[in-house]
Amino acid sequence: MKSWQPNIYLWLAASVVVIINTVVTQPAWAETQLENRDKLSQKAIDSLLQQIDSSALGDRLTKRGYQKIRQLSDLETSITIAQQLLVQLPTPQTIPAPTITQITGVKANPTQKGVEVILQTTQGEKLQLINRSAGNNFVTDIPNTQLSLPSGEGFTFRSEKPLTGIIEITVTNIDANTVRVTVVGEKALPTVELFDDNAGLVFAVASAATATQPPQQLQTPEDQQKPASETPQDEPIELVVTGEQDTYNVPDSSTATKTDTPLRDIPQSIQVVPRQVLEDRKVRSLKEAVETVSGVVDAGTNFGAPSGGRIIRGFVQTGNFRNGYRDTNDSFTLTGIGTIEQVDVLKGPASVLFGAVEPGGIVNVITKQPLSEPYYSLGFEAGNFGYYQPSIDFSGPLNAEKTVLYRFIATYQNSEGFQDSVNSNITTIAPSITLKLGDRTDLNLYYEYTNYNGYPNLSGSWFFSDGSFLPRSLFLGYPDSNLNFIDATTQKFGYTLSHKFSNNWQIRNNLAVATTRTRDGFTSGTNVVDDSFLVGIDTQKREYTIDNYFGQIDLLGKFKTGSISHQLLAGFDFNRNLQTFEALVADPALPDLDIFNPDYNISNPVYIPNYSFDSSTQSYGAYLQDQISILDNLKLLVGGRLDWVSQNVTNSGIDSPEQNDSAFSPRVGLVYQPSKSVSLYTSYSQSFLPTSGFNPDGRAFKPTKGTQYEAGIKTDFLDGKLSTTLAVYQITKTNVTIQNDRDSQIQVGEQRSRGIELDIAGEILPGWKVIGSYAYTDAEVTEDIDISVGNKLLGVPENQASLWTTYEIQKGDLKGLGFGLGLFYVGERAALSDNSVELPNYLRTDAAIFYRRDRFNAAINIRNLFDTDYFSSTYGYTLGLERGAPLTIIGSIRWEL
DSSP states (O other): OOOOOOOHHHHHHOBTTOOBOOOOOOOHHHHHHHHTGGGOOHHHHHHHHHHHHTOOOOHHHHHTTOOOOOOOBSSHHHHHHHHHHHHHSOOOSOOOOOOOEEEOEEEEEEOSSEEEEEEEOSOGGGOBOEEOOBTTEEEEEEETEEEBOTTSOBOOEEEEEEETTEEEEEEEEEETTEEEEEEEESSSOOOEEEEEETTEEEEEEEOHHHHTSOOOOOOOHHHHTSOGGGSOOOOOOOOOOBOOOSSSOOOEESTTTSSOEEGGGOSSOEEEEOHHHHHHHTOOSHHHHTTTSTTEEEOOOSTTOSOOEEEETTEEEESOEETTEEOOSSSOSOOOGGGEEEEEEEESOOHHHHOSOOTTEEEEEEEOOOOSSOEEEEEEEEETTTEEEEEEEEEEESSTTOOEEEEEEEEEEEEOOSSTTOEEEEEEEEEEEEEEOSSSEEEEEEEEEEEEEEEOOOOOOOBOTTSOBOOTTOOOSOOOTTTSEEEEEEEEEEEEEEEESSSSEEEEEEEEEEEEEEEEEEEEEEEESTTSSEEEEEEEEEEEEEEEEEEEEEEEEEEEETTEEEEEEEEEEEEEEEEEEEEEEESSOOOOEETTSOOOOOOOOOEEEEEEEEEEEEEEEEEEEEEEEEETTEEEEEEEEEEEEEEEEEETTEEOOOEEEEEEEEEEEEEEEEETTEEEEEEEEEEEEOOOOBOTTSOBOOOEEEEEEEEEEEEEETTTTEEEEEEEEEEEEEEEEEEEETTEEEEEEEEEEEEEEEEEEEEEETTEEEEEEEEEEEEEEEEOSSSOTTOBOBTOOSEEEEEEEEEEOOSSTTTTEEEEEEEEEEOOEESSTTSSSEEOOEEEEEEEEEEEETTEEEEEEEESTTOOOOEEEEOSSTTOEEEOOOOEEEEEEEEEO
16 A cells, blocks of 8 residues: 655545545535635634544555545535635646546455445556536546556446446546546435555445435544444445456447447347457457357358358358448458457347348457547567568547547558468558547548458368378469459448437437459369369359448437336438359360379460359348336347348349348347346347249249247356356248259258357456357258258357467566467368268367567467368368468567557
8 A cells, every 4th residue: 555644735636545425415504615715714724624634534444454545525515625725725836737647447346335446557646536426426537547458448437236226337538638437326425435555546335325324424533433333334245347348358249239238238149359359369360250259160261361251050141240230241341350349249130130131140340449549559460371461550639629530550461371372462451530529429430441362272172081181282273373363352431420419319320331342263173073183173263343332320218117217229221232243264174183193284264254143132121129127137128120122133144023022020038137247038039131033933032031049147257357158049040942953942941050158258367368168059951852851051060169368477577478378179060061071170279478568569379289180161062171271370569659
């Protein structure tokens, strides 16, 4: 504890040296003093000082080892008089310019009488407080401070219902240089005491029993001498904190409900991969980012591009969402990993808010936003296979008032790949601006450019009946840059606008545009010829474009009906997706390739038109959702959405009739919380996805429909630092199209996925963080006329598990040195839809060593430490397997200013 010397300036500062008792009202005599402050005599001032000096301090904190510090007041009256006295003090001749004190974290711990909230800072003695309490709200402002993570990014702390009689505790930046602490009492003004500790500034919040007592009076010496046994004692209470943003455990997300909701209040499994995990693992693509989430496996990429699909709970999900709105509908649109702040994976049907999606779930990317304080990051990474990547990330205000904020992110990545004759590069440029158009209105404008080009990896690979694999470095095609190339560019731009009518009602609007232009060519193996070492070669050149336009407007409001609280969301969105595709094929075809004795001496082929495709899909959706708090520990989520979809498709110049569909997607869920650390939930939800095409009798295909039943338990441990989710579910997908004969399909198929998932994330001990998962998935065909009922769905492992953990030394000369270890297991999967071939299971080991000190970061990350040879995904045909990368080492350094 710090040692404090009593003096009048320290007393007047009302900072880390005072105890604030806020269960008071301002008596009439204080108003009289205020009106006659100029007439106060020195004797009166001395008397007031003596009264305040004689006030008793908290016995509890003295027993716990806190240093007693001077008390500013026991009553709000005293705060007022202190402010009067401060006015009368002489003004120093020179006033130093204020500096901003950084509060790098907020923690909350249960105590015998309530809870203590610790504002972590090494400069606690510099803090001053301004009391703004009113009604049932204890409010204090701390000027010249900011909540700021080591990265420079701001954060907000919130704990809901930590005590009986306390509705909420929040700590937030209210402007560019002020932090506000708010404790909201349910029926009375809470009791809050203030202490200084080595960890920072400590707010001790008393239990509801104390908070509901009559206003306290100034204690006399006789009162202070009463034995402790005459003072009512409170029972220990349990605390759940929802707010720390600098750890592996993120307690809130807006993905599942489009409102900022604690994960424990959501009746559906949702997993968040925060930026800290992405940084510690040094992930290079979105598919790597979700490897720590249960029930999610790779569904392949487009020649190694930063795009692709994922299998979630047994069903392939292509396309992503960005900041809660639709970004893409396909697996070809590029996503730059350097712009991502965190990744949310919402499990199960999500059509109630997001429209047309597969029933397994969605991936929502949360991007980095402009910051109100200057932030500059310079980074460089380098590794084997010719990999290197410089990057910059700049942010801050553009004017003195900090109403115009910017962020500029740029990266360039080059890699030769692990296959022979391969090289590629990725360029990302992403500027964004936030305009504060008033106290209640914010506008964010963004642009993101990503280009992927080069001589890319080919996915073609296979293994022999004895279990041996083709050489991992083998380029299964003709290595000619005129035949094998890719040049893909995605541009994303748009805005988000929000306006608050009041503290309870706001309107939001956004527009998002994503355009992708791709040219590629390839000579790829398609099949093994006569069980020999000869492979047939598919030779194509393609051009395709994808334009996605999305707009949304919604209204969000909070209100009560009696004792029941509601959070209502009503919205409307529009999506238009345009795609064109044209393929040329070599004529005549290139000769078969002997993979162990290749002859690359061939003439450049002549290409002729082979196939073209044009589609236009337009959808409108209206949705309504209500989050209802029936009781403090009983919450109901009810929502529904109605979609209208129209499609126009042209195949190789042949127009198909326009398809018009509509679908209703409901969701209902219930959360019961028997304690502050446990949430039991159950839910029912549906999804839909339009299907283009027609039955043999001319009837248009109906949208596929997904129906899920889910139940689970979410539990917090270690005072909310560690969280787990255990979920059990069943999803049934109907109206699946299946092959009827060589030239037609029919829509009679059904697929079902059932499983159990466990996810864990957080901090076990100071410096020891962990994120891990396990999934058991039974995904199979339940109705079909071509594939046997009971066949496993393509590429879905029955068992999957992951663990990533780091430990960082907290004290001493080695402080900042840390280590990381990752284990990733994927079980056997069907390589072909008829289940005739299974991909073998694999266990990949990753590792890391890093050092962080102040604003400097350095690390060495090893992916696939033991050089395990494995298949990461399957496309469902012979030689349609994607190989996992061998041992990969990345060294990185980063400076943050």
